[in-house]
Every structure is written in structure tokens, then in C-alpha cells.
Amino acid sequence: MSDPTGIELPSRLELHDLHVALGARMVPFAGYEMPVQYPAGVLKEHLHTRTAAGLFDVSHMGQVILKPKKSLADLALGFEELVPVDALDLPMGRQRYGMFTDANGGILDDLMFANRGDHLFVVVNAACKAADIAHMKANLAAVAEVIPVTNRALLALQGPLAEAALSRLVPGVAQMRFMDMAFLDWGGVELWVSRSGYTGEDGFEISLPNAHALAFAEALLHEPEVLPIGLGARDSLRLEAGLCLYGHDLDQSTTPVMGNLTWAISKARRAGGERSGGFPGAARILHELSSGPDRLRVGLRPEGRAPMRDGTELYMGSDRVGTVTSGGYGPSVGAPIAMGYVTAAHAKIGTRLEAELRGKRLPVTICPLPFHPTTYKR
Amino acid sequence: MKYTKDHEWLRVEGDLVVVGITEHAATQLGDVVFVELPEVETMVAEGDEVCVIESVKAASDILAPIDGEIVAVNEALVDNPALVNEDPTGAAWFFKLRLDDMSVLDDFMDEDEYAELIG
Numbered sequence: 466m467s468d469p470t471g472i473e474l475p476s477r478l479e480l481h482d483l484h485v486a487l488g489a490r491m492v493p494f495a496g497y498e499m500p501v502q503y504p505a506g507v508l509k510e511h512l513h514t515r516t517a518a519g520l521f522d523v524s525h526m527g528q529v530i531l532k533p534k535k536s537l538a539d540l541a542l543g544f545e546e547l548v549p550v551d552a553l554d555l556p557m558g559r560q561r562y563g564m565f566t567d568a569n570g571g572i573l574d575d576l577m578f579a580n581r582g583d584h585l586f587v588v589v590n591a592a593c594k595a596a597d598i599a600h601m602k603a604n605l606a607a608v609a610e611v612i613p614v615t616n617r618a619l620l621a622l623q624g625p626l627a628e629a630a631l632s633r634l635v636p637g638v639a640q641m642r643f644m645d646m647a648f649l650d651w652g653g654v655e656l657w658v659s660r661s662g663y664t665g666e667d668g669f670e671i672s673l674p675n676a677h678a679l680a681f682a683e684a685l686l687h688e689p690e691v692l693p694i695g696l697g698a699r700d701s702l703r704l705e706a707g708l709c710l711y712g713h714d715l716d717q718s719t720t721p722v723m724g725n726l727t728w729a730i731s732k733a734r735r736a737g738g739e740r741s742g743g744f745p746g747a748a749r750i751l752h753e754l755s756s757g758p759d760r761l762r763v764g765l766r767p768e769g770r771a772p773m774r775d776g777t778e779l780y781m782g783s784d785r786v787g788t789v790t791s792g793g794y795g796p797s798v799g800a801p802i803a804m805g806y807v808t809a810a811h812a813k814i815g816t817r818l819e820a821e822l823r824g825k826r827l828p829v830t831i832c833p834l835p836f837h838p839t840t841y842k843r
Numbered sequence: 844m845k846y847t848k849d850h851e852w853l854r855v856e857g858d859l860v861v862v863g864i865t866e867h868a869a870t871q872l873g874d875v876v877f878v879e880l881p882e883v884e885t886m887v888a889e890g891d892e893v894c895v896i897e898s899v900k901a902a903s904d905i906l907a908p909i910d911g912e913i914v915a916v917n918e919a920l921v922d923n924p925a926l927v928n929e930d931p932t933g934a935a936w937f938f939k940l941r942l943d944d945m946s947v948l949d950d951f952m953d954e955d956e957y958a959e960l961i962g
Binding site: 501508697702771 | 873874876877879897898899901902921924936942
């Protein structure tokens with residue numbers, strides 16, 4: 466994507482012309498021209514997703530098929546050498562959250578992976594996908610063929626009415642539950658559907674061939690519950706849901722334990738588990754699991770109305786004890802919200818810190834995540 | 844009404860100048876969720892950051908367009924930042940300035956010149 470002059474030209478999404486026709490403001494993001502908002506604006510798009518259904522184009526994300534060379538179990542065991550998650554026991558038709566770790570236990574990227582019977586399907590972040598694909602090719606060569614999927618769009622339909630809208634086109638989705646993954650038919654087109662998302666709402670992510678993406682997106686937008694939603698609202702929705710944005714809330718300096726993602730580290734991979742360790746950075750991650758990390762991702766509630774953005778520094782008296790990594794206004798919360806890292810000694814819920822904003826110290830309190838209750842259909 | 848290249852409007856009201864942001868600026872900012880106003884009776888110099896506006900997307904500043912004294916601020920914006928999007932050139936004024944010399948206003952753009960600037 467980068468050329469020797471250092472100028473990167475953003476790629477265009479398959480549905481670029483549709484976004485423009487819908488009045489989207491397009492901005493460069495992770496090497497793509499992406500719709501950041503439509504005429505309704507971030508606030509209305511956010512609230513619409515919480516009350517009805519929002520359609521997101523997330524085709525910039527990386528879709529990758531891992532085709533086993535010997536058996537799925539052999540591939541799952543190989544994949545487990547890259548993630549602190551149980552891949553071997555993931556049932557067919559189920560998806561799981563995970564992360565690639567490095568030798569220091571830092572996070573290279575966070576991801577979703579699914580068992581699709583005869584192979585694994587992985588979805589990774591747009592900004593990391595080239596590196597992730599190289600990482601998998603380098604480390605899974607013995608067990609899998611790594612096949613980037615470049616001819617399919619990825620759409621997300623999120624919100625309490627997502628099932629109602631989508632099931633009119635694809636009745637089978639109503640039978641799915643949270644983190645299920647299925648192959649479903651839409652008029653002869655094979656959809657890869659998972660019941661998951663990045664908003665805290667019930668909803669679906671749908672991969673389908675580029676050639677049919679426009680017709681499918683238009684059919685969804687034709688449903689009365691559905692509005693198109695841009696990256697702006699995607700960010701405020703995921704922040705309210707307490708979900709991490711790689712590159713902000715997670716990076717190579719943070720481990721899954723620091724990132725408050727301990728729930729994603731499977732029992733089988735922990736100390737005393739059937740396949741304990743065996744992933745990059747295991748020594749540090751297992752040590753942090755037993756002894757605690759030196760800093761931790763927490764929820765933050767500014768007491769006033771001023772949003773505290775990424776990079777805002779947090780103090781306890783004169784000591785700097787942390788930094789905001791994501792922050793802004795939570796439209797459903799009706800107040801500013803943020804996430805950040807603080808030293809373990811100051812990470813207790815209810816702790817009052819001060820944030821330095823434009824030369825002033827403003828009070829902020831550590832609070833539980835998520836800020837807005839999730840409504841996954843488990 | 845006069846306009847600055849920073850997308851502020853200036854309206855003469857007796858011996859004061861009322862300052863706000865243009866509709867173009869409000870649209871570009873998106874939904875405004877936070878406004879911080881200056882203290883009244885503060886002397887400001889051209890280019891000083893006097894207000895903070897935060898939209899759902901980002902923070903930005905309003906700069907003092909001219910030297911003067913801030914004699915009034917619009918507290919209604921603090922309680923209802925969305926006014927900036929609803930009525931940017933009316934109810935959503937930010938502050939009123941007292942100037943020594945009103946003739947400096949002649950240097951700012953008129954409506955046609957501003958319309959040309961924003962294309």
C-alpha cells in the first residue's frame with residue numbers, strides 16, 4: 466500500500482459509490498476511504514443503532530481463511546501457538562475473540578476466529594491486516610494454507626431491530642445466538658453470517674461476494690428499521706460498550722491482562738490448564754494472571770461535561786498515574802466517557818483521579834465497564 | 844455581518860461586537876456536545892484561544908478575532924451545546940466584545956467574500 470514516495474493512496478470500498486450517494490463524508494482510515502458519517506450525523510446515527518438497526522460497511526477489515534494441511538485439530542493446535550485462547554475446543558459454527566501476542570506478551574492485534582467445519586475463518590483489524598497475514602504465513606506454514614479473502618465485502622447490521630430487519634431477507638439468522646457463525650443463502654448468494662459486532666448491541670456481521678454487496682446493502686437499507694451508520698458512531702458505540710480499539714486501547718505495550726481481557730484467556734491455556742502456555746509471551750502473561758499487572762485498562766467517568774480524549778494524562782495528586790486511550794462523548798450515556806490505563810494501585814472502581822485538560826485539573830472517577838449495558842442474544 | 848477566515852461571524856450590537864461560528868463551521872464540526880466559555884471582563888488579544896468547542900468527533904477552539912474586552916458570554920451554550928448546531932448564527936452566539944475602535948471591523952470579509960471562501 467505504500468510506495469517509495471511515501472504517499473499512500475487510500476483504497477476504495479466496493480460500496481464507495483453507495484456511501485457517496487447516501488451523502489457520506491468520506492475520510493481516510495487504515496488505508497481506506499471510509500464513511501465517517503452520513504447526513505443524520507454521529508449523534509443520531511449512534512442513537513438510531515441503540516433503538517433500531519444500523520448498517521455499517523466494515524469491508525476494510527481483513528478476512529482470512531486458514532485451510533488445514535492435515536486436519537482441523539492440527540491447525541487449531543498450530544493457531545494456539547499464536548493466541549492465548551482455546552482454539553481446539555471451539556465447536557463447529559462458533560466464533561471466539563482472541564489476540565495475537567508477541568514474545569513480550571504485548572498485543573499485535575485483536576481478532577475474531579470461527580470454526581467453520583473444515584477450516585478456520587479469521588477477521589482482523591484493517592490497519593494490522595498485512596502484518597497479521599504475514600505473521601500467520603510465517604508461523605502457520607506447517608499446518609495451514611493462509612488465504613486472504615479479497616473478493617468479499619463485510620457488512621454489520623447492529624441494534625435491537627437488526628434481527629427483525631435481516632430475518633426478512635435471511636430467515637435463518639433468527640435461529641442464531643451470540644457468537645454463532647453460519648453459511649446462509651440469500652437468493653443464491655452464499656452469506657457468511659456471525660451474530661456479533663462492535664457496538665454492544667445484538668446484531669450480525671455478514672460477509673458476501675463483492676458482486677452482490679450493493680444489492681444486499683440496498684435491500685437492507687430498504688427495510689424500515691435500517692439507517693447507514695458511519696465510523697464516527699461506530700467509535701462512540703464501541704466506547705460505550707467498553708470494547709477496545711486496537712492502536713488506542715491495545716498495542717504491543719499492553720498485554721491481554723493489562724487490557725482487562727483476562728476473560729478471553731481460556732482456562733485450557735492458563736496455569737494448570739490442559740494446554741497451559743505455549744503462546745508468545747506466555748511467561749509474562751501467566752505471571753500477570755497470578756500476580757496482577759502493573760497497570761490496567763479501566764473505565765473513566767469525567768465529572769464535568771468536558772470530554773477527555775486519547776492522550777489526556779491522569780494524576781493522583783502530583784503523581785502521574787495513567788493516560789486516557791479512548792474518550793469522547795457517550796450519546797446514550799448523555800455524558801463524557803473514557804477508557805485508559807492506570808497503575809494497578811489506582812485501578813479500583815470508585816477511585817477519584819484528576820485529568821489534566823488544557824492546563825486545568827478536572828476530576829474523573831474510575832468506573833465499571835461497559836458504560837451502556839450490552840444486549841447480546843446469548 | 845462580517846466573517847473571519849476562522850469561520851467566525853461578527854455582528855455589531857450598539858458599541859459591542861457579538862461573535863459566533865458560521866453555519867459552515869457548525870456543520871463541519873458535527874454535533875457539539877461541550878462548550879467552555881471565557882470569563883467576562885477579560886481582556887483578550889487577537890488570536891487568543893477564548894472558547895473550547897467539542898463535537899462528538901473532536902475538540903476545537905474559538906479564537907478572539909480582535910483585541911478587546913469580553914463583556915458577556917452565552918451561558919445557554921454550556922447547558923445546551925446542541926444550540927450551536929441548531930441556530931449557529933442566532934441563539935448560539937458565544938461572547939460579546941467591547942472594542943476601542945470599531946473601524947477594525949472593516950478589514951473582515953462580508954457575506955459574499957465569505958461565501959467565496961467556503962466555496
